[in-house]
Amino acid sequence: MLPSCKTGLLILTSPINQLVKRISPILCHAASCILETVYVQLHPGLDHELEPYKQRPIPVTQDVCATITAIYAKSAQLQGQDVRVLVNNISNRSGTLPPTRLLKGEVGLVLTDCSAPNKLQALLKSWFVFPTNPVVEIIPESVWLDVNSSAPVDTDASEVDCLPVKSYGSVVLGGTFDRIHAGHKILLSESAIRAEEKITVGVTDISMLQRKTLPELIQPMDARIASVRDFIQDIKPRILQSDSIVPITDPYGPSVVDPDMRCIVVSEETKKGGDAVNRVRQQKGLCVLDMHEISLVEDINHAAHEEAKISSSTQRIRLLGTLLKQPTNKDLPGTPYVIGLTGGIASGKSSVCRRLEGLGAAVIDCDKLGHKAYLPGTQGFRRVVAEFGQDVVGADGSINRRALGAKVFQDRSRLDRLNQIVWPEIASMAREEMRVLGDGGCLVCVLDAAVLIEAGWDGFCHEVWSCIIHKDEALKRILDRDRLAEEKARQRIESQLSNQERVDHSNVVFCTFWEPEVTQKQAEKAWAGLMERLPTSEAKPQQPKL
Template identity: 40%
Template sequence: MFGLSRFPYLGVVVPKAVLPGRRSGSLRGWCLGSMAVFQSGLLVLTTPLASLAPRLAPILTSAARLVNHTLYVHLQPGMSLEGPAQPQSSPVQATFEVLDFIAHLYAGANLHRHLDVRILLTNIQTKSAFLPPLPSSVQNLAHPPEVVLTDFQTLDGSKLLPELLQPYAERVEHLSEFLVDIKPSLTFDIIPLLDPYGPAGSDPSLEFLVVSEETYRGGMAANRFRLENDLEELALYQIQLVKDESHEQHEEEKVSSSNSRQRLLGKLLRPPNKRPELPSGLYVIGLTGISGSGKSSIAQRLKGLGAFVIDSDHLGHRAYAPSGPAYQPVVEAFGTDILHKDGIINRKILGSRVFGNKKQMKILTDIVWPVIAKLAREEMDLAVAEGKDVCVIDAAMLLEAGWQNMVHEVWTVVIPETEAVRRIVERDGLSEAAAQSRLQSQMSGQQLVDQSHVVLSTLWEPHVTQLQVEKAWNLLQKRISKTPQACD
């Protein structure tokens, strides 16, 4: 028997044998490696539904890593999980929003075929007076949950697409201009938040705090913090969020900066480079991203739209081959002990020789990168011969190698580092530590975006990625058609 009205610990409840573990990035819970470790689980969703929908995909992905059979889902939007008090379940009206969300959840769960997802309807109530009242919230479940997960986010939760956040100084400038514009006599201070509570947790002169449905729990937490530090509670003034009537299914229903950042995906962020030295009539895109970002899948989608794709990894293999232009210089620099018995370069041994050794790595890249660049130029000529007008260089090390100097635009694919680690572990069979080490040896997503013309993300479902790529491609075609001299 499992009671939905009171949970011993909302976040995660697991058998003592498997504690401790590591905090998960998408769920408040414990991530115990890359494989699901529990037969059954209960996922308690407490975020307001309007904000929960765009977060649903990564939440389900995280849950699928922990649970490998039955996942019960309990909807309780607005439930507070902060403080020592036991959370109480309450009825949820069966509105159209709730019913649409349930359909959306089941559709998202279909991506995780090993999961038997069951949304509990115990507390979902209709307004019909002809139906019996809500039964007891304690019910027998066929597969008693071995773990309890929630979507609860603390105040320091990460932002969506942080690489596209407007710089702080610009935000302050725009906000100041707006406030002065609407009421010149208004006196205000704009203060950066350096901790989860900001001035709300420490300023004794404050009297009230403006919150929304989403941040009300944060306001309550700030008040508890004030009381613990002998400060008076603030009055919480709750305002309504403005609905975004044009939001997409994967976006938030409210007007938000997150939606604005998502809508920047695929758009041109800075003027293209002029590259008169490139083949006439060919527009070259440099596609890059951190390991696990889904860069190569984006390249294949662009190929499907008509682009000529140059795979830098494939060019690297050609360069290292016994007949390749980098073979002899590499063997001379690193010795014959990097060779297999058949004379082929053992790239694992070579990689172990240079990884973590900046001097050795520079020796290798000084040999290989110019060779790959020369091979890429030959591939561009082939693209022209095939009548292609757009060429995409798929290269993880595009910027490190300086190859941005031979492209008109740099396109970067971004995802959160936690998601990149998960993908690398799943794809390459590495440990999380090894995956993180790989990412640390590369430029960060922010560093890549700072030098990019277009940004894309594979964080959502495949059809959303496809729409992004099609949007970017269509905008690119318009740029090319308006400025044909850019290709010359």
């Protein structure tokens, strides 16, 4: 049995027409013992060379590019391993190329299909320096010959042409690059293979991404730039310069000002953008860029509400209901464990709250507590009347909410004064309900509060969970549900915290845009994760209420 390690290296030397049929079982075999990062380097035909191994570039051909694309496409089916194909040795230029010396992470295992030990050792010494000697293992033929293997042989892999592919001094591409996935790796690798001297990558600013699915969950620009730089630094460091990865705030970026660029790499979805770049370059008297278009990669595991291709949008959808950041309020009483649930108008917060209650949570409804905060005879009642006048008292002696609302919702300062009266009263009642629930053995309670963050009540919650919905969908729901004038509905949306502000404060996020069963799965995922991280080992999951 092979030892497990975090980082491993695959050296694949089979001829390309054989390798394309073996990719799935080889990757699955590697993933069984390499836990995190799997580096791959291709040296096709090494076993069949008559002369001893010598460091040489591998020409850029269609079959080599297709094989790298196939490796990434198959890697998307692994259980989280980060596969990176090293392309520093793939070039149309003759002569000795700079080696890939140190890989990120200590390589603990080298797997290879090479059956010539002397050539393999020469290859490793030419291209790599390992801080410690990794274990070297030859992949047994049974991995790809065993028809009963759980990793099927790619018998449907078609023959690919070995026609040469043109390379260029400078290549440009652009994209969002949110959480680098297999599709990004193909786009970046196809570009890196074609670039002999410099690659330029434009990373789209968040201001241009607001129509994307769940833009609030897109990584910050610095993180996206860093991940692109890290990837290229791994696969082909010699084409990476200080200005290679740049933020862009328009559709063009540096692609319409750099006279040295010769090729632009696009996807099926961004080809029109590439055409637009060339039109602008022509207008400026710059050369028209050769355009290389890559195909999208199918996501064979996508759900009905997810995209059919491998995409960042689908990755963000799958983050819903998961723990996005660790809780920090650790000095609170352990029982009950308090989840602060918040969300804007028409976000579906009440729906999520009901689902969590059905899974076993007790619920404290802060909206109902708000009604109690100024019941006749309370301190809150007296303060409201003193602040806003006797005319807010109805004929039955209680506060007329409509009359009070008319006074505060058109004047932000008066609304703030009302909140200063009511919010402390709600907080006091909520804390008392928490104490009673804890004394009664309650494990988890949800503090249902639209103004959780604004009121500062997140300070006595172990975690904050929020519901978000795009402004357009919120507007549609308000118009359908409340029959408000569109202007007033928009005012309500704009007067509250933004989705981004809620996400920035949240440990877990939900979105109710899709069918109810999708929301249910998000709630179940969040609940299951919570049960695993509750701070007491003696706690048993609460049973769903029937």
